[in-house]
Amino acid sequence: MEAFFEDGVAWWVSAIELPALAGLLALVMHQRELMAQEKLEAMRNFASIAAVRELEQRLASHLLRIEAKLDATALKAEALTGRER
Template identity: 40%
Template sequence: MIGQFAIDLMWWLSMVELPALGGLFWLIQHQRDRQEQNLQQMQAEHRAAIGATRAALSDFKLDVAQRYASIAHLKDVETRLTEHLLRIEAKLGQPVRL
């Protein structure tokens, strides 16, 4: 009886358990490789997206610098306009000579 049980156990291990464990090992290894590939692909896409975002941001900064006046420039223009309007007002305040 013990001999038959040992043979049945050995048969079960060699015919069922070992191939099943080998298949599970292969499945786990294959899944790990796929996850590593997916991770590398996502990292590459992430780097590309960051590069594109940085390029878009630098383009936007350049566009803002070209299109919009700086505060210092606006204050300079305001000062010159105010001075010119004050000169015109002073001239209008003088009596007209014929």
């Protein structure tokens, strides 16, 4: 019985488990290479740092103008409510 179990396990490992693990290793390595290529492609197609900085400056200036208008409106509203009292 013991010899049968040992032979069965050895057969299983050599015939099924080792080729399956080798296939999985090859698949993982292939997927890893594809992922690295995809990351490189994404970096190439991504917006440049200069373009992002320009966009950030434009958005900041727009927000500052909006804030100034809101401040002016708040001051006018405060002045009107002060007169009504």
